Structure formats: structure tokens, C-alpha cells
Amino acid sequence: MKVQAVSHLRFYIKVLKEQMMKGSFLVPYIIMLTVEGMPLLYLELAVGQRMRQGSIGAWRTINPYLSGVGVASVVVSFFLSMYYNVINAWAFWYLFHSFQDPLPWSVCPLNGNRTGYDEECEKASSTQYFWYRKTLNISPSIQESGAVQWEPALCLILAWLLVYLCILRGTESTGKVVYFTALLPYCVLIVYLVRGLTLHGATNGLAYMFTPKMEQLANPKAWINAATQIFFSLGLGFGSLIAFASYNEPSNNCQKHAVIVSIINSSTSIFASVVTFSIYGFKATFNYESCLNKVILLLTNSFDLEDGFLTVSNLEEVKSYLASAYPSKYSEVFPQIKNCSLESELETAVQGTGLAFIVYTEAIKNMEVSQLWSVLYFFMLLMLGIGSMLGNTAAILTPLTDSKVISSYLPKEAISGLVCLVSCAIGLVFTMEAGNYWFDIFNDYAATLPLLLIVLVEAAAVCYLYGLRRFESDLKAMTGHALNWYWKAMWGGVSPLLIISLFVFYLSDYIITGTLQYQAWDASQGQLVTKDYPPYALAIIGLLVASSTMCIPLGALGTFIVRRLKRRDTASVA
Amino acid sequence: MSWMGPREDAENAFKVRLSLRTALGDKAYAWDTNEEYLFKAMVAFSMRRVPNREGTEISHVLLCNVTQRVSFWFVVTDPSRNHTLPAVEVQSAIRLPLVAVSGGCSSLRMNRNRINNAFFLNDQTLEFLRIPATLAPPTDPSVPIWIIIFGVIFCIVIVATMLLILSGIRQHRRKNKGPSEMEDTEDKWENTVKIENGIPCDPLDMKGGHVNDAFVTEDERLTPL
Numbered sequence: 001m002k003v004q005a006v007s008h009l010r011f012y013i014k015v016l017k018e019q020m021m022k023g024s025f026l027v028p029y030i031i032m033l034t035v036e037g038m039p040l041l042y043l044e045l046a047v048g049q050r051m052r053q054g055s056i057g058a059w060r061t062i063n064p065y066l067s068g069v070g071v072a073s074v075v076v077s078f079f080l081s082m083y084y085n086v087i088n089a090w091a092f093w094y095l096f097h098s099f100q101d102p103l104p105w106s107v108c109p110l111n112g113n114r115t116g117y118d119e120e121c122e123k124a125s126s127t128q129y130f131w132y133r134k135t136l137n138i139s140p141s142i143q144e145s146g147a148v149q150w151e152p153a154l155c156l157i158l159a160w161l162l163v164y165l166c167i168l169r170g171t172e173s174t175g176k177v178v179y180f181t182a183l184l185p186y187c188v189l190i191v192y193l194v195r196g197l198t199l200h201g202a203t204n205g206l207a208y209m210f211t212p213k214m215e216q217l218a219n220p221k222a223w224i225n226a227a228t229q230i231f232f233s234l235g236l237g238f239g240s241l242i243a244f245a246s247y248n249e250p251s252n253n254c255q256k257h258a259v260i261v262s263i264i265n266s267s268t269s270i271f272a273s274v275v276t277f278s279i280y281g282f283k284a285t286f287n288y289e290s291c292l293n294k295v296i297l298l299l300t301n302s303f304d305l306e307d308g309f310l311t312v313s314n315l316e317e318v319k320s321y322l323a324s325a326y327p328s329k330y331s332e333v334f335p336q337i338k339n340c341s342l343e344s345e346l347e348t349a350v351q352g353t354g355l356a357f358i359v360y361t362e363a364i365k366n367m368e369v370s371q372l373w374s375v376l377y378f379f380m381l382l383m384l385g386i387g388s389m390l391g392n393t394a395a396i397l398t399p400l401t402d403s404k405v406i407s408s409y410l411p412k413e414a415i416s417g418l419v420c421l422v423s424c425a426i427g428l429v430f431t432m433e434a435g436n437y438w439f440d441i442f443n444d445y446a447a448t449l450p451l452l453l454i455v456l457v458e459a460a461a462v463c464y465l466y467g468l469r470r471f472e473s474d475l476k477a478m479t480g481h482a483l484n485w486y487w488k489a490m491w492g493g494v495s496p497l498l499i500i501s502l503f504v505f506y507l508s509d510y511i512i513t514g515t516l517q518y519q520a521w522d523a524s525q526g527q528l529v530t531k532d533y534p535p536y537a538l539a540i541i542g543l544l545v546a547s548s549t550m551c552i553p554l555g556a557l558g559t560f561i562v563r564r565l566k567r568r569d570t571a572s573v574a
Numbered sequence: 575m576s577w578m579g580p581r582e583d584a585e586n587a588f589k590v591r592l593s594l595r596t597a598l599g600d601k602a603y604a605w606d607t608n609e610e611y612l613f614k615a616m617v618a619f620s621m622r623r624v625p626n627r628e629g630t631e632i633s634h635v636l637l638c639n640v641t642q643r644v645s646f647w648f649v650v651t652d653p654s655r656n657h658t659l660p661a662v663e664v665q666s667a668i669r670l671p672l673v674a675v676s677g678g679c680s681s682l683r684m685n686r687n688r689i690n691n692a693f694f695l696n697d698q699t700l701e702f703l704r705i706p707a708t709l710a711p712p713t714d715p716s717v718p719i720w721i722i723i724f725g726v727i728f729c730i731v732i733v734a735t736m737l738l739i740l741s742g743i744r745q746h747r748r749k750n751k752g753p754s755e756m757e758d759t760e761d762k763w764e765n766t767v768k769i770e771n772g773i774p775c776d777p778l779d780m781k782g783g784h785v786n787d788a789f790v791t792e793d794e795r796l797t798p799l
Contacts, residue, residue, distance in 0.1 A: 154724065161731045168738050301591065304641040308595030308602075413742055522717035 016250065026270070027212055028226035033266050036498055037230040039490035040455055042258035044236060048245025049254050050474055055239030055396055059458075063465045064563075069457055070399075073239030075548040076450050077395040080238075082305060082423050083442035084392060085163065086430040088385040089155035090380050092358060093135055096155075096372035105130035106365035123526025127362040132521045137359075139433040141520050142537055145435025153431045155195050160424040163389045167397065181387035186268075188380035191277055195373070196278035202261020205281020208346045209273065212472070220505050227502055228448050233265055237451040238457070240395040250478045255487075279469055283363040284345035291340035302333045393419065437518060437537075445541050449506065450548035456499040463492050516541065586636075586658040589703040591645040597699035605644045609693075610637055613648075616689045620667040621650055623685065627663070631651055661704070668702060 034162055051058035056070030097104050108121035108129060116122070121129040132138050139146045166177045196202055216222050245254065289312075296310045303322060310318055321331045364373045396419060401412050410418075430439045462471055468491065472483045510516065516538065519528040533541070538541075582784050590613075594602040603609070614635040621630040634653065640646040649658040670685055 091722070096723045102717050158724065158731065161728070161735060165731055165735045165738065168735065169742070300643065304643040304645055306595075306642040306644060307593045319607075411742075411746065413739060515580065540744055 010397055018297040022280040023093075025212070026273075027217060028223045029229070029269070030266065032223065032226045032230050033262060035490065036227060036495050037234050037236075037265075037486055038258060038262040039495050040236050040459065041234050041241070041262055042487060043459060043491055044241040045248075045258055046471075047256040047458075047462065048242035049248045049250060049252060050478055051076045051242075052246045052250070054246060054402065055242040055395075056399055059461070062461055064559050065556040066457070066465070066552075067462055067559060068552040069454060069461070070239060071555055072454050072548045072551035073237060073448060074396060074399055075551055076454070077238050077240075077392050078423075078446055079544065079548070080425050081389060081392040081396060081444065082530060083430060083439055083446065084385070084432075085159045085389055085423070086152075086427055086435075086439055087356075088158060088159040088162075088389065089152055089431070090135060091157040091385055092158055093152060093381045094357065094361070095375065095378040095382060098371055098378060101371065103361075103365050103370055103374060104134070105361050120526055122525050123524075127358050127365065128526070130361070131358050133523075136436050137433055138436055138521045139388050141531055142434050142437040142518065142520060143534055144434060146289055148371070148428055149431050149433065152435075153428055156427055156431055157424060159386075159389075160420050160427070162386060163393060164416060164420040166386065167393050167420075168413055178387060178390055181383045182384050185380045188376050188383075189272060191376065192279070192373075193271070195367070196275050196282070199278060199282035199367070201282045201285025202278035203281065203286050204342060205277040205279070205346065206274065208281065209277040220347065224502055224505055227514070228452075229456065231451055232447070233269065234262065235391065237454040238395050240391050243395065250479065253479055253481065255479070255481065255484075279363045280346070280359065281545055282360060283366070284342060286363075286366050287345050288340055288342045291345075295340065296394055297336055298333065298336060302329065346568070372501070418474055437520070440518060441537065441541055442544070446544045446548075449503075449545050452499055452502055452506075453549050453552070456496055456503075459491055459496050459499070463496075468492055586661045586664070587647045587649045588661070588664065589645060589647050591643060591701045591703060592643065592693070592695065593699040594695075597695050605640075610640070610646075612692060613637070617664075617668075617693055618650065619649060620685050620689065621659075621664070624663060624667045627659075665704070680696070 043448070047058055047062070051061045053061065054070070055073050056067060059066040059069040105127045108117035108126045110116070111118050116131070120133060135152065137146070137149050231237065239248050248254065276420075292312055292315065296312075296315065299305065299311055299319070301320065301324065305318075360377060361374070364377060367373050393416070397412075397416060400415055400419070401407050405414060429435060430442075434440075462468070468488060472488070476482055503561060516533050517530050518533060520531045521527075522529045592605065595604065611632070614632045614637065617635045618630045618632045630650065631653075634651045634655070636649050636651060638647045638649075650664050653656050656658070656738075669798045686697070690700050693700060
């Protein structure tokens with residue numbers, strides 16, 4: 001049950017945040033879940049239950065050369081905890097600002113002489129302005145780092161204090177908090193489901209979600225995103241699953257657990273995506289209709305037509321009539337007429353964390369009693385984020401508190417405090433003006449590639465180093481159930497092959513595009529522009545990926561050297 | 575009604591645009607000459623509030639080019655009807671405050687509001703195309719609300735953390751004292767057990783158990799054979 005709870009809390013933020021805003025999200029997700037997610041989840045649970053140790057010890061038992069795998073998991077968890085809490089800080093910021101009327105992101109601030117609205121806000125939308133200017137105060141590029149913004153910094157400190165409060169007493173208290181943080185979002189999701197489905201235009205979003213688009217299915221990016229999302233949502237490769245499974249009874253039927261957890265995970269993610277898409281459909285419909293209204297107003301004013309004459313239904317005919325009757329005037333007005341399309345509104349994909357904050361706030365501001373919905377939504381986001389953070393910090397703290405060296409000097413409150421303090425101090429980097437760009441670097445590179453490698457090594461190690469038959473007989477002796485051929489096929493062949501192909505796609509993508517690029521906010525244009533990373537940012541990306549992946553070969557090397565030395569010692573003694 | 579006059583009139587003319595259907599929906603009234611008369615009256619009223627223009631009459635306001643939209647142009651002429659009043663004057667008149675800015679009211683646009691209200695419209699549906707509406711300044715409280723809420727939650731979290739840390743320290747101290755206390759009681763136990771020759775029936779006696787005489791006599795009756 002504990003494992004289930006921990007596994008649930010992992011995925012929500014990722015699913016809600018980085019929803020595939022393309023209609024064919026469901027198909028790759030379900031396929032990847034059955035082929036990759038479930039088998040690998042079962043594998044990790046089985047390893048933990050069999051070895052009865054945390055991730056570092058478990059892999060060392062499987063094969064002494066694999067002690068680096070556990071260390072790599074801890075390093076990845078450390079990076080994750082560093083940057084992840086910034087999301088909670090932003091959620092706090094939005095939550096505190098939700099108690100105002102009107103919501104601060106629904107109106108643009110006035111410009112200097114009060115004759116109009118702020119220029120940047122006019123060009124972008126008020127929600128984007130609030131996110132990029134008021135929350136992040138983002139700089140035009142990653143090179144201009146700017147100063148630490150005190151408002152997000154305060155929220156970050158509060159977020160870390162809250163995390164520290166929850167992990168203070170160790171994993172027993174964390175378990176209780178985890179139940180709360182995992183169950184409450186369900187309630188909010190149900191409320192939102194009811195509200196979302198009754199919104200005007202929600203059906204557009206749902207129709208978009210459920211219609212598969214063949215050309216997007218052919219795009220490997222859709223499959224890659226689905227796969228990495230499964231990894232994150234199930235918490236594979238972080239070492240926390242192994243740690244939690246090690247507390248289980250040996251006779252525990254972990255196969256049943258794995259299947260149940262995966263099914264609950266996927267059904268919750270589908271449930272969450274129904275909510276998301278209905279709200280998204282509402283937002284797209286609202287924008288589409290206001291775009292049409294703007295065009296109508298423009299034409300009515302330019303041609304002095306009777307107010308109310310132009311409606312959505314006769315817009316096209318009237319446009320063609322005006323084009324023929326007043327060609328010169330029409331050609332003057334024509335550049336300003338936007339082509340409004342519901343499809344394009346539905347297809348606007350917002351990058352990264354912006355999705356959760358920009359898209360949802362835009363939808364919320366148009367609902368009635370928007371303060372209530374806003375508070376509910378950000379409270380839920382906060383619960384999910386804190387829950388994820390608890391899992392992460394537990395993964396870091398368990399090896400630290402288990403090691404005799406450290407725990408003899410410091411009580412566990414002090415260790416937790418130190419970890420939180422260090423992570424908070426490093427996390428202040430993300431509150432600088434260029435902080436969001438660094439955040440995107442961490443988000444995109446710190447966990448995705450290393451996790452793939454870790455899981456690949458895990459699957460290959462169990463099947464080929466330890467021996468699939470040996471593991472099968474272990475499981476049979478432990479649980480009493482024979483291993484189904486499906487799991488054997490997946491562990492031995494399909495899942496590793498899939499991960500290798502994902503690797504190949506990532507690398508080929510990188511090689512084809514040449515250099516890595518990022519989206520920077522241009523204040524003068526009021527939109528995102530693509531820029532190249534400077535060399536030192538590329539170096540840091542390389543360092544991030546290397547520092548966790550190199551643990552595996554370094555661990556093997558270290559064990560090899562230690563064994564060599566021992567052999568020499570025993571040889572010399574003899 | 576159109577005016578014939580020097581070209582400079584065009585500079586001093588303002589275009590007005592009304593969106594009756596948008597503002598009022600089904601209750602929209604038709605724009606006829608009576609409404610035009612009311613409009614002229616409102617403009618004249620605004621002009622009369624300008625110093626030196628108290629003599630403005632309704633007949634000094636001229637409307638022109640009324641379209642279906644509804645939109646039209648208007649100018650205000652001076653009493654001699656020779657030339658039109660400069661745009662700046664008319665603009666300031668429309669924007670003039672109704673009363674001197676006193677403590678209570680800080681809106682600078684009460685004349686505009688008056689005109690809007692006469693027609694059941696607002697700034698967006700009754701537009702004076704060259705007179706930008708000064709947007710209402712947002713009401714900023716002196717202390718932003720979010721800081722208050724932040725402060726509350728921050729204090730709660732800090733207090734809770736302190737409490738947990740302190741209780742943790744107290745538990746540690748108790749544990750440290752605990753083993754030494756445990757040893758004392760164990761010695762006591764051993765002493766009493768030794769006295770009783772290792773038979774641990776002492777706890778029963780210490781708990782104040784009473785010997786039931788009735789049972790004893792029954793046993794004595796039954797045992798001899």
C-alpha cells in the first residue's frame with residue numbers, strides 16, 4: 001500500500017504539466033505502459049523485495065560491479081530535488097495571489113500615463129505577462145542572469161521549510177503525509193472534472209483528445225515523450241521503488257502490486273487528462289470566439305455597418321461582399337483581420353512548466369468565481385509537488401541516514417536540515433532573472449537521459465549478469481508464483497531494445513539539429529524566440545548528464561580496483 | 575445637418591461611435607433625432623462647465639454624417655457661429671470633473687460618466703474617437719495581499735517545525751536518561767527475586783493480591799488420601 005501511494009504521487013505533476021497537447025497522446029501512452037512501464041516496475045519491485053536492501057545495497061548484491069547504479073539513482077534524485085521545489089515555489093506564489101479580486105493575471109497593468117495598457121502585456125496576453133514578467137521577471141537570454149528576485153526566493157524558502165517539516169521525523173511521518181498529499185488531489189480533480197465538463201467548449205477539447213492523428217503517431221517524438229512520461233510517472237530508476245519494496249514481506253505478491261499500480265496510474269492519468277483537455281477546450285473555444293468578435297468589431301467599425309449586423313454565421317459572406325464592394329478600403333483593413341481557427345487554438349502547445357501556469361490560469365480567469373477555482377487548482381498542484389518532493393528527498397536521505405558514518409555524528413533532523421539547506425541555496429539560482437532557462441536545462445537533461453540509462457542497465461543486469469533463470473527461481477521460491485512468459489519476454493528482449501531505440505532517437509535528434517536550442521522570452525515582441533545555448537551552458541548540460549551516468553562505470557571501476565588490491569594483499573600475505 | 579465652414583473644422587470635429595446592440599442587447603433603443611438632441615444637450619452641458627463657455631447652447635453643437643453603425647461627427651461652434659471651438663477645449667470639457675476633486679472622489683472623468691449614463695452606455699460602447707478614456711487606476715492596497723498570506727503561512731510552518739524539533743530533542747534526552755533508570759529498576763527486581771529464591775511471585779504480592787481462604791480450605795479437604 002505504501003508502495004502504491006508513493007508511486008501515485010510521482011506522476012501527477014508530470015502528467016498534468018507536460019501533457020502531450022497533441023490528440024494522439026493516448027495511444028503511445030497506453031502502448032508504452034504495457035510494454036515498458038509495467039514490466040520494469042515489476043522488475044524493480046521484485047529486486048527490492050528479493051534483496052531486501054535499498055538501491056545501493058541491492059545492486060551490489062546482484063553484482064558487485066553494479067554498485068554505481070544505486071549511486072547514480074541517488075545523484076539523479078539529488079538533482080531532481082534541487083530544481084523541482086522551484087515549481088512548488090511558483091505554485092505558492094500563484095496561490096497567494098489568488099486571493100485578490102480581480103485575479104492579477106486577468107487584467108493588464110496600466111502603462112505610465114494611464115492611457116492604455118502596458119506594452120508588453122498588450123502584445124502578449126495578460127496571463128503570459130503575469131508569468132514572464134511578474135513571476136519570473138525573465139531576462140531576454142540565458143547569458144543575462146540578473147539578480148535574485150526576492151519574491152520567488154521567499155516562496156522557495158517557504159517551500160523548502162514545508163518539505164523539511166514533512167521529512168523531519170523520517171520515513172514514518174513521511175508515509176502519513178504522503179497519504180494526505182496523494183488522496184487530496186483526487187478530490188480536487190473530481191471537482192474539476194464536474195466543472196470542466198460543464199464548461200462551454202469542453203467537448204471541443206475532448207474530441208481533440210480522443211481523435212488519433214495518424215501523422216503524429218508516425219512521429220517518434222510522440223513515442224519518446226510517452227515513454228519518458230511513463231518512467232517519471234512510475235518513478236522508475238530513482239531507487240525509491242527498490243527502497244520501499246525492500247520493506248515488503250518476501251512472500252508479497254509483487255506482480256499483482258505492479259499491475260495494480262500501473263493500472264491505477266494510467267487510469268488516473270487518463271482521468272486527469274480528461275479534466276485537462278476539457279479545460280483546454282474551454283480556453284481554446286473562448287479564445288476562438290473572442291478572436292472572431294474582434295474581427296467582427298473591426299469590420300463593423302471600418303465600414304460603419306449596423307451594430308449587431310455581423311454575426312459569426314454570416315461573417316464569411318459579408319467579408320466577400322465587402323471585398324467586392326469596397327476593394328480599396330477592404331485591402332486597407334485586410335492585414336489586421338486575423339484568421340481565427342479553433343484547430344490552431346487547440347494546437348498551441350506551450351513549452352514546459354509554462355503549461356501548468358499559463359494555460360490553466362488563462363482558462364481559470366474566464367470561469368465564474370475564478371478565485372475559488374484558482375485556489376483549488378494551485379492547492380492541488382502544491383500537494384502534488386510536495387508529495388513528489390517527499391519521495392525525492394526520501395530517496396536521498398535513506399542512504400545518508402543508513403550510513404553509519406554520518407548518522408553517528410548527526411541526528412537525522414540535522415541531516416535532513418542540511419540537505420534541505422544545501423538544496424535551497426542552490427535552488428536560489430532558479431529565482432534569478434535567467435533562472436527559468438536554467439530550470440529548463442535541469443528539467444530537460446538532468447533526469448531524462450540518466451534515467452533511461454539506469455533503467456537499461458538495471459534490466460540488462462538482472463537478465464544477463466544475474467541470470468534470468470536464477471532470478472526466476474528466486475522469485476518462485478520467494479513468492480510461490482511462477483514467472484509469466486510475458487515478463488520474461490519483456491525483461492529479456494523488448495524493454496531493453498525499446499530503451500536503446502529511445503537513446504538512438506535522442507542522440508540522432510541532437511546530431512541532426514546540431515546544437516541545442518532553447519526558447520527565450522522576447523519582451524519587445526511579446527512571444528518566445530528560439531536561441532542557441534552558449535558554450536558554458538552546453539558544458540553544464542554535459543556535466544549534468546555525465547555526473548549521474550558516469551557513476552555506473554566509475555562504480556564498476558572502483559570495485560574492480562578494490563578487488564585487485566585485495567587480491568594482491570591476500571597474495572602477498574599468502 | 576452639415577456645416578459649411580473653413581477646412582479647419584475637420585480638425586475640431588470629433589467622431590463618436592455607439593454600440594447600442596452590444597451594450598443593451600434586446601433593450602437597445604433606436605437612434606433617432608430625439609436621441610441626437612439629447613446628445614447635443616449633453617455636449618452643451620459639458621461645455622458650459624468650461625470657464626468662459628457658460629453661454630453654450632444646444633444649437634451650438636452640430637452633428638453630421640450619422641451612419642447606421644451608429645456613428646457621427648460633431649463640432650461645437652462659438653456663439654457667433656463663425657468658427658468652431660478648438661478640439662482641446664472640447665476634449666477638456668468632456669473630461670472635466672463634475673466637482674472639484676475632494677477627499678472622497680478621485681475620478682477625473684465624471685463628465686464622461688454623466689454622458690455615458692444618459693445613454694445607458696459605458697466607455698467601450700460610447701466612444702469619442704479622439705478622446706482616449708483615462709482608465710481607472712487599479713486600487714493597490716498599501717501592503718500587497720500576497721505578502722500577508724505568505725507571512726501567515728510562513729509563521730505557521732516555522733512554529734510547527736520548532737515544535738517538532740523541540741519534541742525530538744526532548745525524546746532524545748529521555749532516551750539518554752531512560753537506560754540509566756532502567757538499570758536501577760532491574761537491580762531492584764533482581765534483589766527481590768533473589769530474596770524469594772528466584773520465584774517471581776513477588777509481583778503478585780506487590781500488587782496486593784489477597785489469599786482466598788476459602789480455596790485453601792478446599793484444597794486441604796481434597797488432598798489427604
